[in-house]
Amino acid sequence: MLGPGSTVVEAVGADGTVLLTPGEDTRLEVGAAEVAAAQQQQQIVRNTTSSTGGTYRVVTVPLRETGHVLVVGRPLTSSYEVLRVFGLVVLIVGGIGLVWAWLLGRAVAEAALRPVERFTDHVRHVAETEDLRPVSPDYDAGVLATLTQTFNQMLAGLAASRDQQNRLVADASHELRTPLASMRTNIDLLALDARTGRLSDVDRAKILADVQAQTAEFSTLIADLMHLSRASTPAQAPVELRRVVEDAVERVQRRGPKLSFEVSLDKATLLGDGPSLERAVTNLLDNAVKWSPPGGTIHVRLTGHRLEITDEGPGIAEGDLPHIFDRFYRAETARSTPGTGLGLAITAKAVHDHGGTIRAESSPRGGARFTIELPELPEAHEPPESGAHQDRSGARRLALSSR
Secondary structure, rough: OOOOOOEEEEEEEEOOOEOOOOOOOOOOOOOHHHHHHHHOOOEEEEEEOOOOEEEEEEEEEEEEEOOOEEEEEEEEEHHHHHHHHHHHHHHHHHHHHHHHHHHHHHHHHHHHHHHHHHHHHHHHHHHHHHOOOOOOOOOOOOHHHHHHHHHHHHHHHHHHHHHHHHHHHHHHHHHHHHHHHHHHHHHHHHHHHHHOOOOHHHHHHHHHHHHHHHHHHHHHHHHHHHHHHHEEEEOOOOEEEEHHHHHHHHHHHHHOOOOEEEEEEEOOOEEEOHHHHHHHHHHHHHHHHOOOOOOOOOEEEEEEEEEEOOOOOOOOOOOOHHHHOOOOOOOHOOOOOOOOOOHHHHHHHHHOOOOOEEEEEEEEOOEEEEEEEEOOOOOOHHHOOOOOOOOOEEEEEEEEEEO
């Protein structure tokens, strides 16, 4: 029996006779292919099985001088053994690799999903507790960071909306308490008089006038509160700012018959809500009328998208400047004057809604000066020139006064 690695050599004649190597007891199976190769003197390679059951790799080499072919076989037992060992190694290493890959994939998946789980827990916490604190991002970039940023913006909007609602309720309850109590007292007096008839006609008329005034004050206050509580974006339509200021001056001029209005207006157009802007300008002009002395002059100047309104009143104290646009803030000198304390807050909100800024300061003339700066209108939205407002110089100078 040959051991692994042994080689078997046989000679095959054209008539199919097989000559064995002396002392060789293993014989390769010789078939028609080997006989044909001997007859045609061709070289072939094939596998064959020996009589002992071993598998050999066989090559047939022609011997042209003798008319025989030399059949050389080498057993494949060692190759199969190597392949079996290699297969076992591949199986073991592959199994270990699969286990490591599964563990590594699970670790990576858990690490990747952990921020998502924390984000989900925070969303659930917000839904259950209404706690609107922002989420701390786990990444500086990527889809999750963008999602977290968008969610935080949504939370900020919800928080602002909730704060506005809370402030509306607090402001309404605070400001309506005193006039509501006064109105209730007057109504109780009228109800008592209906039973007893003790009030004179003059007293009854005064009480009714007081109730009417308080009702009007209620309507104005509620309208102002509702205006401040709205978080909607102003309408985005071209607005001629010069026309807005002209209309506001014309309306307020009737309320200050003893005042003069010096108006200088350039042409200016922007995107926004005309009525909202007109109300903001009207509030500033009403404020100027309220504080201007008889015979004083209110200066209104529109340069580009910069509006300045200056009066000749007592001005604004330094301590009041930081709070001048706060809701219901009334300076010490204004406590006895009529008003809800919301006019300047409404003006500031309208200006900010249009992307502008507003500033209050003391004027060199001794009064108060309010400055509004609004963004310009993009060229794509420029409206056509209106014949009623065309001005070759691009500016319009008005000197309005009423005595």
